Amino acid sequence: MNTPAVTALDILHAHEIIKPYIHKTQVLTNSTLNNLFKCELYFKCENFQKAGAFKSRGATNAVFSLNSTEMKMGVATHSSGNHAQALARAARLRNIKAYLVMPANSAKVKVEAVKGYGGEIHFCIPTLEARESTLEEVIRQTGAIEIHPYNDARIIAGQATAAKEMLEDIPALDVILAPVGGGGLLSGTALSAAYFSPSTRVIGVEPEMAQDAFISFKQKQLVPSVNPDTIADGLRTSLGSLTFPIILDHVSDIITVSERSIIEAMRLIWERMKIVIEPSSAVPLAGLLEKKIELKGLKAGIILSGGNVDLAALPW
Amino acid sequence: MNTPAVTALDILHAHEIIKPYIHKTQVLTNSTLNNLFKCELYFKCENFQKAGAFKSRGATNAVFSLNSTEMKMGVATHSSGNHAQALARAARLRNIKAYLVMPANSAKVKVEAVKGYGGEIHFCIPTLEARESTLEEVIRQTGAIEIHPYNDARIIAGQATAAKEMLEDIPALDVILAPVGGGGLLSGTALSAAYFSPSTRVIGVEPEMAQDAFISFKQKQLVPSVNPDTIADGLRTSLGSLTFPIILDHVSDIITVSERSIIEAMRLIWERMKIVIEPSSAVPLAGLLEKKIELKGLKAGIILSGGNVDLAALPW
Numbered sequence A, B: 001m002n003t004p005a006v007t008a009l010d011i012l013h014a015h016e017i018i019k020p021y022i023h024k025t026q027v028l029t030n031s032t033l034n035n036l037f038k039c040e041l042y043f044k045c046e047n048f049q050k051a052g053a054f055k056s057r058g059a060t061n062a063v064f065s066l067n068s069t070e071m072k073m074g075v076a077t078h079s080s081g082n083h084a085q086a087l088a089r090a091a092r093l094r095n096i097k098a099y100l101v102m103p104a105n106s107a108k109v110k111v112e113a114v115k116g117y118g119g120e121i122h123f124c125i126p127t128l129e130a131r132e133s134t135l136e137e138v139i140r141q142t143g144a145i146e147i148h149p150y151n152d153a154r155i156i157a158g159q160a161t162a163a164k165e166m167l168e169d170i171p172a173l174d175v176i177l178a179p180v181g182g183g184g185l186l187s188g189t190a191l192s193a194a195y196f197s198p199s200t201r202v203i204g205v206e207p208e209m210a211q212d213a214f215i216s217f218k219q220k221q222l223v224p225s226v227n228p229d230t231i232a233d234g235l236r237t238s239l240g241s242l243t244f245p246i247i248l249d250h251v252s253d254i255i256t257v258s259e260r261s262i263i264e265a266m267r268l269i270w271e272r273m274k275i276v277i278e279p280s281s282a283v284p285l286a287g288l289l290e291k292k293i294e295l296k297g298l299k300a301g302i303i304l305s306g307g308n309v310d311l312a313a314l315p316w
Helices: A008-021 A031-037 A055-065 A082-093 A108-116 A128-142 A153-169 A184-196 A212-219 A243-250 A259-273 A279-289 B008-021 B031-037 B055-065 B082-093 B108-116 B128-142 B153-169 B184-196 B212-219 B243-250 B259-273 B279-289
Strands: A040-045 A075-078 A098-103 A120-124 A175-179 A201-207 A253-257 A299-304 B040-045 B075-078 B098-103 B120-124 B175-179 B201-207 B253-257 B299-304
Touching: A008 A055, A008 A153, A008 A184, A031 A040, A031 A259, A040 A153, A055 A082, A055 A153, A075 A082, A075 A128, A082 A098, A082 A108, A098 A108, A098 A128, A108 A120, A120 A128, A153 A175, A153 A184, A153 A299, A175 A184, A175 A279, A184 A201, A184 A243, A201 A212, A201 A279, A212 A243, A212 A253, A253 A279, A259 A279, A279 A299, B008 B055, B008 B153, B008 B184, B031 B040, B031 B259, B040 B153, B055 B082, B055 B153, B075 B082, B075 B128, B082 B098, B082 B108, B098 B108, B098 B128, B108 B120, B120 B128, B153 B175, B153 B184, B153 B299, B175 B184, B175 B279, B184 B201, B184 B243, B201 B212, B201 B279, B212 B243, B212 B253, B253 B259, B253 B279, B259 B279, B279 B299
Parallel strands: A040 A299, A075 A098, A098 A120, A175 A201, A175 A299, A201 A253, B040 B299, B075 B098, B098 B120, B175 B201, B175 B299, B201 B253
Antiparallel strands: none
8 A cells, every 4th residue: 555645644734724715515315316226324414515515625725725825926817617716815815816717617606706706817729738728837937836736735634624524423334435526625535534534435326438446446547538528527537646545555446437327316415405516416317326335224315515516507 | 364274483483393204405506607696695405305306394384284083095186296205205105195186288207206106097088177177076086185285384384494494594585585486485485584684675577478476466466377478387377266365465575587588597507506496496586687676785595396207398
């Protein structure tokens, strides 16, 4: 086993740092879904989190971990979605600048949210190359510090606090299911389970259309996605050099699900639980619908990662 | 002042009866909405209630208030919506039959929900006359007891428990806003405020397109709606002989809102609070959007009445 880049103390410390700025989100249950899947499901509602997603945890930890010299020139990242909002919000809380490189085709609602938090947006064409080169240029001009959306120990420690809170509220979970994109949430979840509830297994669930984590996990080597195209827009990223080894060491299994199941699971949660979640949040429950995970009689936590969705373009 | 048909003891008793069968729903807050309206808003989430609406409170109280003779032949009502589901569910909990007269054009999802609770559906053509005559015929044939959706003291006492719970969780509310259709929720809310928190004002909010309560309240005489046609499908009914006098005595004011404001308020709650509510639930916040209620600096409770909405036919 590799020495993890994030220790138990890092997670405890992150939680203390971010507590004044984030919600301790609720854990919801639903008797219809419990009956349907013949198990006890506990939903950690990060869709109710500040800025609408768990990303506020990592971004707030990263921004508030900077020392006064580091923070002076502000922070920067490229993101089309939740990380950009979370970073802009965290920067404003610390009264520093945030530079967000966003693809020109980003959802208008997300662009408006970033502006609402006072972030300075630099648009680029929607390719990874353009995003990276534009970010480099912004950093060269401004001296801002890059805060990567997931391949950063401070981010992983921050995302880990969601599972830590859930395990404090619902002890003795048999398993936790989390969606996997770049692996910040999944690696943090796996570390919190390993440190604070070692008997709890962690399973990652990924869209088939962006199955780099599944392939990397099975082959035990990092294989990035090629043109991932899933409705779960938060999960189109590939694992990073920091998240992958943690996942290899601490995650029990990774499974994949179809687009159709993701939409069905999303609708099931909206209809039965009366809450708004984004497609990425529905990915773990899609694994139950496809019967790829057997939970009969078990206590299972599911992290609902976020609730930022375009209400005018729902997938049904 | 008339002697109310529902006493404080009736409400306390109703609450004890129904507690094992309903959710004590959460009260949510949202900092964006508080900033927008410059007040403290507390949302009582009856969209999370059993069967998806506050109607479970009244129906459960009515069904569990029947003695063993009364309950023998089952219960019956006509309803296109939440009361039918709530009554079917309550009847199943007590192991008696429920006969639901529903217009043939009822939403499929509501018909399925009633069937899911084991209710026996009798379809009729979608006019009030047909609903009433079909119900009469069903009662004649079965001997079932009619449980009216709102003009019934047991129903009013049950609906009153939502405001009672909210006042227990959030004391010293300056005002409570509730939507008004037949007046079961509004009259119950006004009674709970009068009995348990006399300094709390209660304001009813109604769609302009179904403004019988507004007109009746201003004219101090019952004037039923003619062809109400609002998106707030739970509020198309008219006040009853039992709900109207309670509202006259204990409600501070009734205001009306446009269809456009209802849709805007509904979307605002979905986007900002990440919860699914039906149009009727959005009616009170629409009153704030139209600046017809001034709440600056006040603590205001808003009852979100339900979350049963057709996700395939959203109004935006």
